[in-house]
Amino acid sequence: MKRSFVCLLTLASGFALSAAAQAPATTAVATAPNAKVAVIAFQAAVGQTNEFQRDFADLQKKYEPKRTQLRGMADEIDSLEKQLQASADKLSDSERASKAKVIDDKKKQVQRMAEDAQNDLTSEMNDTFNKVATKVIDVMNAYATQQGYTLVIDASGNQQQAPVVLYASQNSDITKAVIEAYNVKSGVPAPPPQPPAAPTPARTAPARPAGPAAH
Numbered sequence: 001m002k003r004s005f006v007c008l009l010t011l012a013s014g015f016a017l018s019a020a021a022q023a024p025a026t027t028a029v030a031t032a033p034n035a036k037v038a039v040i041a042f043q044a045a046v047g048q049t050n051e052f053q054r055d056f057a058d059l060q061k062k063y064e065p066k067r068t069q070l071r072g073m074a075d076e077i078d079s080l081e082k083q084l085q086a087s088a089d090k091l092s093d094s095e096r097a098s099k100a101k102v103i104d105d106k107k108k109q110v111q112r113m114a115e116d117a118q119n120d121l122t123s124e125m126n127d128t129f130n131k132v133a134t135k136v137i138d139v140m141n142a143y144a145t146q147q148g149y150t151l152v153i154d155a156s157g158n159q160q161q162a163p164v165v166l167y168a169s170q171n172s173d174i175t176k177a178v179i180e181a182y183n184v185k186s187g188v189p190a191p192p193p194q195p196p197a198a199p200t201p202a203r204t205a206p207a208r209p210a211g212p213a214a215h
Contacts, residue, residue, distance in 0.1 A: 038149045038174045043156040045136060045175050050188040052132045057191060059124060066117045073110045077103060139182045143174065 046052055084099050091099070144152050152174070183190075 035150045036148055037151045037153065038144060038147070038172050039153045039155045040140065040173070040178060041156050041175045042133075042136070042140075042154045045140075045179050045182075046129060046133045048179050049132060049136065049186070050183045050190050051186045052128065053191045054188055055128045055132070056125075059121070059128065063117065063121055066113075070110060070114055070117075073106065073113075077106050077110065080106070135186070136178065136182055139185055140174070140178045143178055143181050147174075149174075 047056075080099070080103050084096070084103065088096060140152065155173075
């Protein structure tokens with residue numbers, strides 16, 4: 001239960017692209033005999049720019065207090081449930097019902113808070129992605145024009161937005177080149193390396209009281 005509340009507030013791994021970030025392509029250009037075609041993993045390109053990495057880290061910091069709050073509330077609920085379970089046989093029916101209602105109300109409160117925070121986070125993440133994506137499109141267009149490409153295909157893997165690329169030579173993949181060009185233009189330095197996450201301590205089951213000795 002506790003994990004389900006906290007996990008609601010997670011950073012999504014995929015981000016919606018705005019209409020401004022779509023690279024138009026036409027069949028006439030794609031089938032031209034002298035077409036010079038490039039591919040780009042557009043979502044990865046945006047996500048790997050220094051600017052997006054910086055803004056992504058800022059969002060993580062912004063929502064960390066909310067995660068901490070949700071963890072604390074989930075711990076409180078967990079403690080109340082254990083207390084109720086331990087003293088259930090000593091309480092009257094009305095006392096048990098009253099304590100159970102308090103726990104249920106707290107669960108609903110945490111659920112609402114987690115969902116509201118997740119919606120806010122998703123909205124901000126999409127805005128952050130689209131802000132950078134719109135500018136990456138401009139850099140990509142300039143690079144493609146300079147290199148003489150007549151068509152750029154998005155190889156991000158979203159079949160609703162781009163064709164499926166089954167093969168592309170390394171020479172036709174401009175993802176890294178566009179990322180580097182964008183980083184130079186934006187002037188945003190690379191983020192500092194993140195320290196490795198501390199290992200999560202394994203939970204040990206509580207010791208069970210010894211049963212009667214076998215005779």
